[in-house]
Amino acid sequence: MTRVRSWIPGLLLISPSLLLLGVFVYGFIGLSFRESLTDKHTAAQATGRDEVGFVGLSNYTELLASPAFQHSLRNLVIFTVVFLLGTLIIGFCWAWVLERPIKGEGIFRSVYLFPMAVSFVASGVVWKWLLNSNVGEQASGLNRLFQMTGLGFLQNEWWTNPRYGILAIALPAIWQLSGYVMALFLAGFRGIPDELREAARVDGASELQLYRHVVFPQLSPVALSALIIIGHMSLKSFDLIMSIANQSAYSTKVPAIDMYNFATIYDYANSAAVGVILLVLVALAVVPYLWYDARARKRG
Amino acid sequence: MGAVTTAPGTREITGSGKPSRRTGSPGWRTFRYAVLLASLLLVLIPVYVLFVTSFKGIGDASPSRTWFFPQAWTVENWAEAWEALSPALIRSFAMVIPAAVLSSLLGSMNGFVLSRWRFPHANLVFTLILFGMFIPYQAVMIPLVQLMIDINVPNGIPSLILLHVVYGIPICTLIFRNYYETVPMELIESARVDGAGMLRTYFSVVLPISIPSFVVVLLWQFTSAWNDFLFAVFFSTANNGPVTMALNNLANGAMLSNYGVSMAGALIASLPTLLVYVLLGRYFVGGLMAGSVKG
Numbered sequence A: 001m002t003r004v005r006s007w008i009p010g011l012l013l014i015s016p017s018l019l020l021l022g023v024f025v026y027g028f029i030g031l032s033f034r035e036s037l038t039d040k041h042t043a044a045q046a047t048g049r050d051e052v053g054f055v056g057l058s059n060y061t062e063l064l065a066s067p068a069f070q071h072s073l074r075n076l077v078i079f080t081v082v083f084l085l086g087t088l089i090i091g092f093c094w095a096w097v098l099e100r101p102i103k104g105e106g107i108f109r110s111v112y113l114f115p116m117a118v119s120f121v122a123s124g125v126v127w128k129w130l131l132n133s134n135v136g137e138q139a140s141g142l143n144r145l146f147q148m149t150g151l152g153f154l155q156n157e158w159w160t161n162p163r164y165g166i167l168a169i170a171l172p173a174i175w176q177l178s179g180y181v182m183a184l185f186l187a188g189f190r191g192i193p194d195e196l197r198e199a200a201r202v203d204g205a206s207e208l209q210l211y212r213h214v215v216f217p218q219l220s221p222v223a224l225s226a227l228i229i230i231g232h233m234s235l236k237s238f239d240l241i242m243s244i245a246n247q248s249a250y251s252t253k254v255p256a257i258d259m260y261n262f263a264t265i266y267d268y269a270n271s272a273a274v275g276v277i278l279l280v281l282v283a284l285a286v287v288p289y290l291w292y293d294a295r296a297r298k299r300g
Numbered sequence B: 001m002g003a004v005t006t007a008p009g010t011r012e013i014t015g016s017g018k019p020s021r022r023t024g025s026p027g028w029r030t031f032r033y034a035v036l037l038a039s040l041l042l043v044l045i046p047v048y049v050l051f052v053t054s055f056k057g058i059g060d061a062s063p064s065r066t067w068f069f070p071q072a073w074t075v076e077n078w079a080e081a082w083e084a085l086s087p088a089l090i091r092s093f094a095m096v097i098p099a100a101v102l103s104s105l106l107g108s109m110n111g112f113v114l115s116r117w118r119f120p121h122a123n124l125v126f127t128l129i130l131f132g133m134f135i136p137y138q139a140v141m142i143p144l145v146q147l148m149i150d151i152n153v154p155n156g157i158p159s160l161i162l163l164h165v166v167y168g169i170p171i172c173t174l175i176f177r178n179y180y181e182t183v184p185m186e187l188i189e190s191a192r193v194d195g196a197g198m199l200r201t202y203f204s205v206v207l208p209i210s211i212p213s214f215v216v217v218l219l220w221q222f223t224s225a226w227n228d229f230l231f232a233v234f235f236s237t238a239n240n241g242p243v244t245m246a247l248n249n250l251a252n253g254a255m256l257s258n259y260g261v262s263m264a265g266a267l268i269a270s271l272p273t274l275l276v277y278v279l280l281g282r283y284f285v286g287g288l289m290a291g292s293v294k295g
Helices: A008-036 A058-065 A066-099 A105-117 A121-131 A141-148 A165-190 A194-202 A209-234 A237-243 A254-263 A270-300 B010-014 B026-054 B076-116 B120-135 B138-150 B157-180 B185-193 B197-208 B212-225 B230-235 B243-252 B258-288
Strands: none
Touching: A008 A270, A008 B076, A008 B120, A008 B138, A008 B197, A008 B258, A058 A066, A058 A165, A058 A209, A058 A270, A058 B197, A058 B258, A066 A105, A066 A165, A066 A209, A066 A254, A066 B026, A105 A165, A105 B026, A105 B258, A121 A141, A121 A165, A121 A237, A121 B026, A121 B212, A121 B243, A121 B258, A165 A209, A165 A237, A165 B076, A165 B120, A194 A209, A209 A270, A209 B185, A237 A254, A254 A270, A254 B076, A254 B138, A270 B076, A270 B120, A270 B138, B026 B076, B026 B258, B076 B120, B076 B243, B076 B258, B120 B157, B138 B230, B157 B212, B185 B197, B212 B243, B243 B258
């Protein structure tokens, strides 16, 4: 009997997964793209009763030229920048103060991290209440808390503000994910060998120099991971907006909401086009990251 | 070193800090406690609101009383929320358990082959699998909607199980692969020398030492499928979908929403994942550290 190449069984074992992902990830991305090049804008076309024509990239050019979609993209950019800055700064600070032994560390860590275990839909319920836009007599939620603590001037209309409403959504998002970033940074801090710090101290480095030349460089891979993970989550943000505002609120619209709204009116072509645009945005960040990661793995 | 594939394990952060390190001056310690306690209070504000509001009756409806304890504690909201959510809770369990088990089994096999029974270009294949973890599902949604109609998978839990299994494969593969990378190659080689084939090696050598990873992966899949809303909203309704759908309907549905009931509902819907977090937090963190989050 000839010996079968020993790696063949391995390939066979994982072939079901490869087949599924090939179809459900790569195949469907291809189909979405094809769909986005058509004029399938009505229910009759979606169900095959009316004919569907090929229109090239015109759905993309029209979307990108429309003020409504530009508003979504602008919201997405604002949201992403604030979400990233918020989680990275808070997460880093928490990790920084927790890094060295302190009594009650476990409790602090668990409390900061727990919002991560809750669904956006559930946290949306309470944040919708906290971000109530009523002011004055009728104020509740955070606006009422501001009044009670003498910070009445901070009262605002939160997510209903037409220009910056999206910032109000970043607040719960930061609340939910800062603990996660803390956990990443904490692991990064703990991964720095003590000897490295000691050596720097022996060489006469000040605390500031120690951070600049030893700690920060060691933490940069962690920061990159956090950036990519939070960034790609941010681009896909959907659940929180649905449960705090809702799909018809213009002030908090982002592409993921547009995608859903197009789908509910059977405008599959535009819906798919928005999906592909989101994919391109995510890929711009993730592909270089995965490439860098794969090269690092090769080097060992 | 690679950032995704070499994300640190659980031990580094769950063990307390190294005792050899200096704890700093008293002033620095006071500062640390001040920051930690203030943050603790801020993080817990929403929890306080959820808890207190869920026990309030009609008499506490006035906006001026929103931040105070109820005048009379009542469990009516809880009873109403339970009635509205309990069928969906059962459906959520029926969805999450098979989804988590199936995707972790597939992930374990993939992880084993991609780290310890490699084939040519295994690294490239691994990267292609990982990409599936990051894609916005919006980019595959329209073909999925059409597929589910074409192959007749009933709307609701069956569709969702299929989706959570398939799209859970990348993260499960990643976690298992990282774990198996730490299994000494000699262990695999010696099984091979003893004449064990791939399946024997997997089942008798690798699988028995995979329990910790299985716990991490199962918890991770449990939590992310439990908390999913995007797939749920496309492939189910409040009447046949998971608890996130029922909760959203309770809080934002056509009926005038009663905050007391919604908040009791939010607590009920979060209880399973919170319990998992409290009881098995160590492993939960392990999943987080593996370098991925699903939104």
